[in-house]
Amino acid sequence: MKALISIDYTYDFVATDGKLTTGQAGQEIEAALVAVTKEFIEQQDFVVFAIDGHDPNDQYHPENRLFPPHNLLGTEGRALYGQLAPLYQANQDKENVYWLDKRHYSAFCGTDLDLRLRERKITQLYLTGVCTDICVLHTAVDAYNLGYEVFIVKDAVASFDPVGHQWALQHFKNTLGATMV
Template sequence: MRALLSIDYTFDFVADEGRLTTGAAGQAIEAALVARTQAFIEAGEYVVFAIDRHEETDNYHPENRLFPPHNLAGSAGRHLYGRLAPLYENYQDAPNVYWIDKRHYSAFSGT
């Protein structure tokens, strides 16, 4: 069994208007990322969406001193970017697809 980790491929990190966008570099991998994600899901392999989640009122989080507000709970910034969003919606109830909210850079810290 294999696993694919899809980390922070969200509006705020990829879209031109995103608060911490990678811009064209992030957008350039969309087709390959979507194809790989779909292949893993359909093969029954694990797919984990580890997505940054911050609270607008959390004044003590260390990232607040380093970055502008991003991936705020309830905001469009947390939505998966581009064609990854409808792919997730189609498979979100599959037994091998998981969503994890994370609060740190690392997908493994505190999740």
């Protein structure tokens, strides 16, 4: 069984004026990301929208020292970007579509993701979204450590750091044994 994890494809991470944007690199993957998400939904595979959510009053979160405030709870910055938003809205009530609030880079850290996947006997994870070298990477590492087979949808991941993006793609393949699709 397989699942798609769509990571942080939100206004703050993708829009030109987003708070921590990948800009053009993130915008260029929209068609591929939407197409693969639609395919997984239509095939009744499990689709997880793993979305960063930060409390602006959380003085203890380590990201506050590293990045400007982004994906703040209750703001438009946390909304899905572009055509992914209406795709999610049209399918959000389906049993195979799941919104996952996350607080850290990895979609597994402090969430029920592993339980939800194991309940469905899912062993293969396809990852899409941003940032390749941050949230996608940390999710992939945790997936690998938990024994999942990892697939990276290469045309549906992006970063604001081109060097980090390329490094992460190599790391997925050479260190985690991920399959690039």
